[in-house]
Amino acid sequence: MKLASAQPIPNQLREQEDFxxxxxxxxxxxxxxxxxxxxxxxxxxxxxxxxxxxGFISRQAVEWILPRPELQPINIYGLVTFxxxxxxxxVGKYYLRVCRTLSCALGGSYKLHEQLCNKLGLDAxxxxxxxxxxxxxxxxxxxxxxxxxxxxxxxxxxxxxxxVVERKADEILATCK
Numbered sequence: 094m095k096l097a098s099a100q101p102i103p104n105q106l107r108e109q110e111d112f113x114x115x116x117x118x119x120x121x122x123x124x125x126x127x128x129x130x131x132x133x134x135x136x137x138x139x140x141x142x143x144x145x146x147x148g149f150i151s152r153q154a155v156e157w158i159l160p161r162p163e164l165q166p167i168n169i170y171g172l173v174t175f176x177x178x179x180x181x182x183x184v185g186k187y188y189l190r191v192c193r194t195l196s197c198a199l200g201g202s203y204k205l206h207e208q209l210c211n212k213l214g215l216d217a218x219x220x221x222x223x224x225x226x227x228x229x230x231x232x233x234x235x236x237x238x239x240x241x242x243x244x245x246x247x248x249x250x251x252x253x254x255x256x257v258v259e260r261k262a263d264e265i266l267a268t269c270k
Contacts, residue, residue, distance in 0.1 A: 106173065106181055109151030118146055126161050133162045136172055140179055149180040177235060185224045185231035187269040190248045192238040200244030205257055206234050212266065230269070 114122075122142055129135045139161055143154045150173045158169055173179045191197075191206045210217035213230050222233035240246045243255035249265055257265070 106150065106152040106155060106170070107183075109147070109153045112147070112151055112153035112157065114143075114157055115146075118142065122161060133164055133168070136162045136164065136169060137176075140169070140172060144179060149183045180222075182222070183224070183228070184222065185229050187230045188248075188250055189230060189232045189265075190235045190238065191232070192236070192240075192244070192246050193234045194237045194241075196241035197238075197244040197246060200256075201258070202234075202245035202247075205245050205247065205259075205262055206232070208259055208262055209266070212263075 122139055125138055125142065126132055126135045136158075139158050140150060143158060144150055147154060155166065155169045155173065159166060162169075173181065189209055191202050191209065193202055193206070207217040209215075209232050210223070213225050213232060215223040215225065215232055222231050224231040238246045238248060238253070240253070240255055245257050246253065246255050247257050247262070247265070248254065249269065254261065254265060
């Protein structure tokens with residue numbers, strides 16, 4: 094059986110024409126790679142470091158990362174598109190994640206997600222992260238945030254909130270200035 098010729102991988106990553114890695118970040122990343130017995134093992138940490146600096150992973154970021162762990166483009170592209178913690182688009186200043194798995198769903202996370210979307214002028218039924226037009230907020234319905242006993246839970250950037258009811262959600266939004 095003869096296989097069809099290989100097709101190029103569709104690249105869905107956003108362009109970032111002004112992508113330039115500061116010398117300090119490049120040095121930090123090179124140092125990071127040196128701590129791994131196999132360079133490829135540093136791949137996730139490299140993606141985290143680049144995303145922390147730029148806010149998302151662009152096509153140019155993937156191309157810049159490639160030679161460090163000595164991998165093929167598909168290897169890094171696969172990580173970026175598989176793991177939801179990596180953003181393929183810029184996110185807002187306030188990144189609101191609402192857990193949607195069973196315990197949280199039973200605790201009211203769908204209502205919480207809808208409330209946040211409605212207050213911010215977003216579509217509660219649209220799949221994936223949504224960012225307000227002013228770029229201030231991104232809301233995303235995500236998989237488990239690992240606090241099933243205190244549902245519903247959400248995060249605002251790195252802050253974690255448990256038992257989030259309507260009033261508490263309003264308070265969280267009010268702190269976002």
